[in-house]
Amino acid sequence: MKFCARWIVLPFVLVLGGCVAVPDWRAEAPMADAQCLALLTDMDEAVAAHDVGDAGAARIKTFPWLRIDRFLASFRHELSAPGAFEDWVSHLRWLDARAREIEASNLPLDARMSLAARHATDPESLAGAANRCGDLLLQTEVLEGPLKTRDALVRAAVAPSHYNQWQRAIGLYPLTNLGAAIGYGRWKDENLGPFARDFAAAAPSESTVVYVPAAAMEEGGVSALVRAAPRSALGLPKFSADEVARLAAAFAPVFEIETQSDDDRLGSPFWQREGGELLPAIDVSRPAATTRLVYTRFEGRVLPQLVYTVWFPARPLQGSFDLLGGRIDGFIWRVTLDEEGEPLIYDAIHACGCYHMFFPVAPLRRVPVPEDRDMREAPLVPKAAPRLAPGERIHLRLAAVSHYLLDLGVRHPASTPSTYELQSDRASPAFGERSLPLPEGGRRSFYGPTGIVPHTERLERFTLWPLGIESPGAMRQWGTHATAFVGERHFDDPFLFDKAFAR
Secondary structure, eight states, X not given: OOOSOOOOOSTTSOOOSOOOOOOGGGTTOOHHHHHHHHHHHHHHHHHHHTTOOOOXXXXXXXXXXXXXXXXXXXXXXXXXXXXXXXXXXXXXXXXXXXXXXXXXXXSOHHHHHHHHHHXXXXXXXXXXXXXXXXXXXXXXXXXXXXXXXXXXXXXXXXXXXXXXXXXXHHTTHHHHHHHXXXXXXXXXXXXXXXXXXXXXXXXXXXXXXXXXXXXXXXXXXXXXXXXXXXXXXXXXXXXXXXXXXXXXXXXXXXXXXXXXXXXXXXXXXXXXXXXTEEEEEEETTSOEEEEEEEEEEETTEEEEEXXXXXXXXXXXOSSTTOSSOEEXXXXXXXXXXXXXXXXXXXXXXXXXXXXXXXXXXXXXXXXXXXXXXXXXXOOOOSOOBOOOOTTOOOEEEEOTTTOOEEEEEOOOOSSOOEEEEEEETTSTTTTTTTSEEXXXXXXXXXXXXXXXXXXOOOTTHHHHGGGSOSSTTOOBXXXXXXXXXXXXXXXXXXXXXXXXXXX
């Protein structure tokens, strides 16, 4: 977030920028707060200037030491219970702290050295200094500040929409969405047939590569971890890093991928130089899935979710006018666990946010939603998912080229499997794909400052732009997935399942 002002609190504090109105709740900030605000402001300006901002959570206007996502924004009017506000702001602070570690890592060395010189810190300790400031500002300006500061924060803590209404307005959305609705209906007719067949009877062909997670599944299961997890004041179950890794290993799927070329093989993201140009690429010698723990809200409870993201080198072009093909392709699988630590529902999208499908586990069922009565994209349920017995994993069959999810079920692999590694999005220095090494030194996120993977644009952006999504078909960062062209839906909507499913 850029600011065009510095905070003037004492006559001898130098003005470092142009003047704007100071929020009334910050009328008399102490010197330490002013110095911290200057550091955070300078850092944010450097991050913006070098296009290394992290889009996983949004900055909060006038509170540059806090960030917000859709899940936390859903609590902003439910903070009256004892400890709820403190729990909420601690999570906002955590989002900013992780993002600053990533952004500082991705800043060029000369930018870090310049910031460090101005603020009397070490270039390698820039994130630490910024986060100490963030902790101080949280304490002095929010937790110990006046009630009007809390009110201002609640008003400002709004997660952004990833739909551009101005595009829909100038693109005559009420008319252009008709073509999108027809195209979506045609895609369903052409691609949902395999879900109606017997999964066990469809053995993989010789051209299918089977990937199983390298992490072993615990014999006794890990559902007890969820049942025993302590809960925060907001109701979030709390897990250690080791417990998150155990949960991720237990519910990781088996991928059965029809394979025609290396573009259909799983791999790990990296940056490479091609003809002098820096480009994102996928190393198929290192099959991997990025894992993350997130949360949703269902029937008045907070439930944990495990998210697995895998990458392919490309969706290979099928001709000069292929609207969907291009560099890099990704697939995202999500497992929502119930209060007993058992899968409640699975859902999947591609990394562009496209092809959202839901697979509830009985007794969970789809219920009518308003979108069923109009042209908007209603939650799509091709089939129910099986309930897993101890030691079983969900198998996902993906198509060659398109990497569409063709079917799912449970069975033993019918061929000698390959393995893929599970890589946490919280592990530094890479943080998943958010800080990867560059060929010439330094680091950069796999994602651009708006959350889009550079150079993954598709030709469909020229036909679908009136629907209001930036660069339709391009690969995206977690937290930035709009999943409906007709209507509006975000993949990380905390009430996504509450609206369309019931037990």
